[in-house]
Structure formats: structure tokens, C-alpha cells
Amino acid sequence: KVVVTRNLIDEAQQLLEADNSLEIVQWKSDQPCDRSWLLENVKGASGILLMLSDKCDDELLQAAGEQLKVVASFSVGTDHVDREALKKRNIRLGYTPTCLTDAVADLSVMLILMAQRRGGEAMGKVAMGEWSSMPWHPLLMVGPQIRGATVGFLGFGRIAQATLKRLIPFGISRALYLTSRAGQPAKDDHYGLLKEPSVPTEPAKSWEELASESDVVIVGCSLSPSTKHLVNADFFAKMKKLAVLVNIARGPVVDTNALVEALEKEEIFGAGLDVIENEPNIPADHPILKQPRCVLLPHIGSATIDTRVDMATESARNLLAGLRGEAMVNEVEL
Ligand code: 8YV
Known part of the structure; x- marks a missing residue:
């Protein structure tokens, strides 16, 4: 049976x-x-x-x-x-x-671009019929660019490495990663990116270093007692104001209340999430849904x-x- x-x-x-x-x-x-x-x-x-x-x-x-x-x-x-x-x-x-590695890595790239280029906010304006009344100025609806970015990976397994592989042609300048062995090289080099790096790719010594130096932070680690709320208020406080956070792993790695606060206080530029704490029970009045700079998808990373x-x-x-x-x-x- x-x-x-x-x-x-x-x-x-x-x-x-x-x-x-x-x-x-x-x-x-x-x-x-x-x-x-x-x-x-x-x-x-x-x-x-x-x-x-x-x-x-x-x-x-x-x-x-x-x-x-x-x-x-x-x-x-x-x-x-x-x-x-x-x-x-x-x-x-x-x-x-x-x-599922390729499908999820593709979605990571999509979420980075959505968060940097304010995709959710822009679609919302069009859907609300606001396009014709949108003011125009060279610096309206702008966001940071991926070229030149330092990309920080929390967790550096297959999906994270496949995401890095996709980001290199965009012209990123550097990759930092943190595994459970902080400061140590990743155990596996799934795509030969570590043996012959096209961009400097280094283990971060600590989460503080990764948070403060990255323009894009990608959560790609598994969920365990040691990664729960790894991205919390202290982490956001260290991030750059123009940085974006992407989570394609598990919701509870990011403290949602702290994320809402970081977006409200403009401690970070935006977020792209495929997962969130307590999914799929996200009521329509959840505060994260009120954040124009946060794109939230219903866990579709592997959905090809x-x-x-x-x-x-x-x-x-x-x-x-x-x-x-x-x-x-x-x-x-x-
Ligand atoms: C889900 C995932 O399995 O594989 C995982 O760990 O998070 C996803 O691919 C899929 O969404 C089905 O629930």
C-alpha cells in the first residue's frame, strides 16, 4: 500500500x-x-x-x-x-x-529585476488606470540597476549557483556568499563558477558583511532552527538603502514584520518574494500587501x-x- x-x-x-x-x-x-x-x-x-x-x-x-x-x-x-x-x-x-534548479534560478532573476525596476508597483498603476495621469520626470519610477551590483547569497547550493551563473552576463561585479561555514569556501562547485570565477566570488565572513556590502541579497538556504529569521531587523539595518532582497527559499528565513518595517522606513529599496511566513494563508489586509515595493508571488518557483x-x-x-x-x-x- x-x-x-x-x-x-x-x-x-x-x-x-x-x-x-x-x-x-x-x-x-x-x-x-x-x-x-x-x-x-x-x-x-x-x-x-x-x-x-x-x-x-x-x-x-x-x-x-x-x-x-x-x-x-x-x-x-x-x-x-x-x-x-x-x-x-x-x-x-x-x-x-x-x-527544479533552472526553474527556480530563472524566477530569482525575475524577482531581482521586478524588485529593482519596481515591476509590481508599475503594473499596479497601469491596472488602476493611472498611466495617463502619471507624472513624468527622468527620476520618477526609477530603480537601481543590476550592472555593477554586488550580489550576496544566503546559502550557496545549486539554485544559488545557477542564479549566479545567470547574473554574470548582466554585468554584476562581485558575488558574496554565506553558508553554514561562514568565511569558508562552498563545499560544492556545481557549475565550475568557483574554480574559474568570471566575477570575484568569495565567502562572506559574517552575515553583517554580506548584508552591508550587497546590492542584491538572495535567500537560497534551507530552513532550519539556525536560519529562521536570519534576515531580521538587525540584518535590514545593515543593508544598503538601494539594496533589494529576494527570497526563493522558505518564508520563515525572513522576519516578515521586520521586512515590512524596513520597506516602510526605506531601509531597503524593495523585495521580491516567492515565499513568505505562514503561506499560503496571507489575508488581503496583510501589511506586506500594502508595500508597493514588494512583489509577492504564491510559491511558483518550480512551476514550469x-x-x-x-x-x-x-x-x-x-x-x-x-x-x-x-x-x-x-x-x-x-
Ligand atoms: C515546492 C519547493 O515543492 O521543492 C521545493 O522545496 O519549495 C517547491 O518546488 C512546489 O511548489 C510544490 O509544493
């Missing part, structure tokens, strides 16, 4: 259904899977295919029972999964860390057709491999 917490793309569904030995119990709605449905239906399952909104914790594993062998997550991030609880029970964890097909089929393959005791396409080392 396997439990699948979403409707899947046909290709992935067919992969699972091709295995006649499987009983597939599936949440057949595009709404997030109901927790009580999951706890009830997971009983006796050998595998679970789940998403970010499905917390994979001790309670779920206990509800499943001892025969559970594999959890396959439709994501690169695994902060919704209690890895220790899996490890303790010898349960394997599959994920999709590579197939190719990427979502790949994520779905890879998750299905990981699930099947876990059940059969074979090598997964990508497995988390627990």
Missing part, C-alpha cells in the same frame, strides 16, 4: 499504476491533503508520496506503522520532514533536488511544465525504488 497526498501528472500516475502489486490510496483533490484523512489512511502503508504542506513527523510515522519503508517528497526542501524520526525507523527519504513533470515522475520513481530496495534517483542521506 502506498499513500499519495496529491493528484499527480499522468506520467507519474502511470508509473505507479504500472506496478500491479501496489494498492494506491490517493487524496483526489487539488486542495492540500487533509491531515486527519492522511493519519487515517496511512495505516499499513509501505510508502508515502507527499508534499511540503504535509508534515512528515513522528505522529504520521507512528500512524503508518512498522512496515513503512519509504517517504518520497515532491520537493527539494525537506524542512517538513523530521529526518531524525525517519532515521530512527530506518525509513528512506527521496526528494527532487536537481530537476517541464520541471513539474520531472518532479512528479522523479518522486514516483523514488517511491518505487524505495519499495523495491533499489537506488533512488535522489535520496537524502539521513
Whole structure:
């Protein structure tokens, strides 16, 4: 028995259904899977295919029972999964860390440009019918430019490095990055950018250095107790007034109240967010939505057709491999 917490793309569904030995119990709605449905239906399952909104914790594993062998997550991030609880029970964890890199890196670039060039604010004016009455002056609706920028990366994994690769042709002058080993070179050089850097690319010694020297700050790290609210009021206070913040990782890395305040006090120029704390529950009167210099997207980083097909089929393959005791396409080392 396997439990699948979403409707899947046909290709992935067919992969699972091709295995006649499987009983597939599936949440057949595009709404997030109901927790009580999951706890009830997971009983006796050998595998679970789940998403970010499905917390994979001790309670779920206990509800499943001892025969559970594999959890396959439709994501690169695994902060919704209690890895220790899996490890303790010898349960394997599959994920999709590579197939979404390009899609998310593309979106990072889009958010940088939207934030610098005031894309959200400009679209808002046109949508409100204000274009014809907009005053014109060489310095109205202007923003900072990406050419010459120092770009600071919080987290320097695949997505951050793929974003840097895209930014080099824009003429940025320098990249700084911070990983958990501050001041130390990144562990992996996914695109050969570190071996032969086209722009100076250095580890920052501290978050203070990264905040104060960057014209663009990109949040690309995973969420953990040590990265929660890493970007907070102190961080914004150190940032340049013309700098923009982009978050394509996880909402809670940025303290939303502090971001609202930084935008109101004009401590930074703007922000481009694909994620935010407490998503997707963002009411229409949320203060972040009142900030003209903040573009907020509903977590669509991986939302290209190719990427979502790949994520779905890879998750299905990981699930099947876990059940059969074979090598997964990508497995988390627990
Ligand atoms: C989501 C993501 O998985 O992979 C991740 O970690 O944040 C996204 O790609 C996707 O939006 C489905 O929830």
C-alpha cells in the first residue's frame, strides 16, 4: 500500500499504476491533503508520496506503522520532514533536488529585476488606470540597476549557483556568499563558477558583511532552527538603502514584520518574494500587501511544465525504488 497526498501528472500516475502489486490510496483533490484523512489512511502503508504542506513527523510515522519503508517528497526542501524520526525507523527519504534548479534560478532573476525596476508597483498603476495621469520626470519610477551590483547569497547550493551563473552576463561585479561555514569556501562547485570565477566570488565572513556590502541579497538556504529569521531587523539595518532582497527559499528565513518595517522606513529599496511566513494563508489586509515595493508571488518557483513533470515522475520513481530496495534517483542521506 502506498499513500499519495496529491493528484499527480499522468506520467507519474502511470508509473505507479504500472506496478500491479501496489494498492494506491490517493487524496483526489487539488486542495492540500487533509491531515486527519492522511493519519487515517496511512495505516499499513509501505510508502508515502507527499508534499511540503504535509508534515512528515513522528505522529504520521507512528500512524503508518512498522512496515513503512519509504517517504518520497515532491520537493527539494525537506524542512517538513523530521529526518531524525525517519532515521530512527530506518525509513528512506527521496526528494527532487536537481530537476527544479533552472526553474527556480530563472524566477530569482525575475524577482531581482521586478524588485529593482519596481515591476509590481508599475503594473499596479497601469491596472488602476493611472498611466495617463502619471507624472513624468527622468527620476520618477526609477530603480537601481543590476550592472555593477554586488550580489550576496544566503546559502550557496545549486539554485544559488545557477542564479549566479545567470547574473554574470548582466554585468554584476562581485558575488558574496554565506553558508553554514561562514568565511569558508562552498563545499560544492556545481557549475565550475568557483574554480574559474568570471566575477570575484568569495565567502562572506559574517552575515553583517554580506548584508552591508550587497546590492542584491538572495535567500537560497534551507530552513532550519539556525536560519529562521536570519534576515531580521538587525540584518535590514545593515543593508544598503538601494539594496533589494529576494527570497526563493522558505518564508520563515525572513522576519516578515521586520521586512515590512524596513520597506516602510526605506531601509531597503524593495523585495521580491516567492515565499513568505505562514503561506499560503496571507489575508488581503496583510501589511506586506500594502508595500508597493514588494512583489509577492504564491510559491511558483518550480512551476514550469517541464520541471513539474520531472518532479512528479522523479518522486514516483523514488517511491518505487524505495519499495523495491533499489537506488533512488535522489535520496537524502539521513
Ligand atoms: C515546492 C519547493 O515543492 O521543492 C521545493 O522545496 O519549495 C517547491 O518546488 C512546489 O511548489 C510544490 O509544493
